[in-house]
Amino acid sequence: MNTVQQQGAIGVFDSGYGGLTILKDIVKTLPTYSYKYLGDNARTPYGTRSFETVHQYTWQAVQWFFQQGCHLVVLACNTASAKALRTIQQTNLPVLQDKHKRVLGVIRPTAEIIGNYTQTNHIGILGTTGTVQSSSYVLEIEKFFPSVKVHQQACPLFVPLIENNEHNSQGANFFVEKYLQELLNQSNNIDTILLACTHYPLLINKIKNYINGNTKIISQGEIVANSLKDYLLRHPEINALCKQENKVEFFTTDNTTAFNNQATTFWGQAISSIQIEL
Ligand code: DGL
Numbered sequence: 001m002n003t004v005q006q007q008g009a010i011g012v013f014d015s016g017y018g019g020l021t022i023l024k025d026i027v028k029t030l031p032t033y034s035y036k037y038l039g040d041n042a043r044t045p046y047g048t049r050s051f052e053t054v055h056q057y058t059w060q061a062v063q064w065f066f067q068q069g070c071h072l073v074v075l076a077c078n079t080a081s082a083k084a085l086r087t088i089q090q091t092n093l094p095v096l097q098d099k100h101k102r103v104l105g106v107i108r109p110t111a112e113i114i115g116n117y118t119q120t121n122h123i124g125i126l127g128t129t130g131t132v133q134s135s136s137y138v139l140e141i142e143k144f145f146p147s148v149k150v151h152q153q154a155c156p157l158f159v160p161l162i163e164n165n166e167h168n169s170q171g172a173n174f175f176v177e178k179y180l181q182e183l184l185n186q187s188n189n190i191d192t193i194l195l196a197c198t199h200y201p202l203l204i205n206k207i208k209n210y211i212n213g214n215t216k217i218i219s220q221g222e223i224v225a226n227s228l229k230d231y232l233l234r235h236p237e238i239n240a241l242c243k244q245e246n247k248v249e250f251f252t253t254d255n256t257t258a259f260n261n262q263a264t265t266f267w268g269q270a271i272s273s274i275q276i277e278l
Helices: 019-029 051-067 078-083 085-096 107-114 129-134 136-144 158-163 170-184 200-208 221-234 256-267
Strands: 010-014 034-039 072-075 102-104 122-127 149-154 192-195 216-218 247-252 273-275
Touching: 010 019, 010 051, 019 034, 019 221, 019 256, 034 051, 051 072, 051 078, 051 085, 078 085, 078 107, 078 129, 078 136, 085 102, 102 221, 107 136, 107 192, 107 221, 122 129, 122 136, 122 170, 129 136, 129 149, 136 149, 149 170, 158 170, 158 200, 170 200, 192 200, 200 216, 247 256, 256 273
Parallel strands: 010 034, 010 072, 034 247, 072 102, 122 149, 122 192, 192 216, 247 273
Antiparallel strands: none
């Protein structure tokens, strides 16, 4: 017997604030939909945590979205996409036996397109330690662009700098220069740099100071937004379950005052959030 499915908001998840850079582009591209954003600020950063822990935290968050009535959840976090998405899709979701529950990530849509930006066939990836160690980008890009060589650089200090609102400070220059140099030392041919962490667009102006003007810097917001649009077109049955009330709600696992203040930097306008427990 078929049960009638209620429509729900699209869930957008990140370990903290970073996913807001993605949500911003998603809302710009798909403004009529309803969204619930959750930042697991109480347990951020994820980038230095084990596979098991990132999977456990991310699956808890996905289940929370499902309890809130969401059918579609976007992991707007590279670390969660790299370390948890596959297990969620292959192990957790099948147990639910609900074909209307879907979870998407940010790595595959980026890998599908990133090779189109390079002329030299050398791409640099800046990401968290977790994303780099997972080699997810190397493996995914290879599937779509086998002739592209991927050079990776972990930037473990970027997320703490941004989460502590120090990304515009003089002190941040030291780490931006250090990580950029370590990446560019790997090859003289890198002409495209992917910001493979949703926090990093906040450092884009500083990053531009340490690369030559011909090098392209790619953020994921637009890529993920266009890929979601395409997904909804290709899956009308899921699209029909996504509420279109033109509404965005914000949730955090930590203190709402801190979230409201800091999230403004990412979102560009005042935010009022609700605290939840996972
Ligand atoms: N924003 C997350 C990403 O895209 C990382 C932040 C963290 O380390 O928790 O990878």
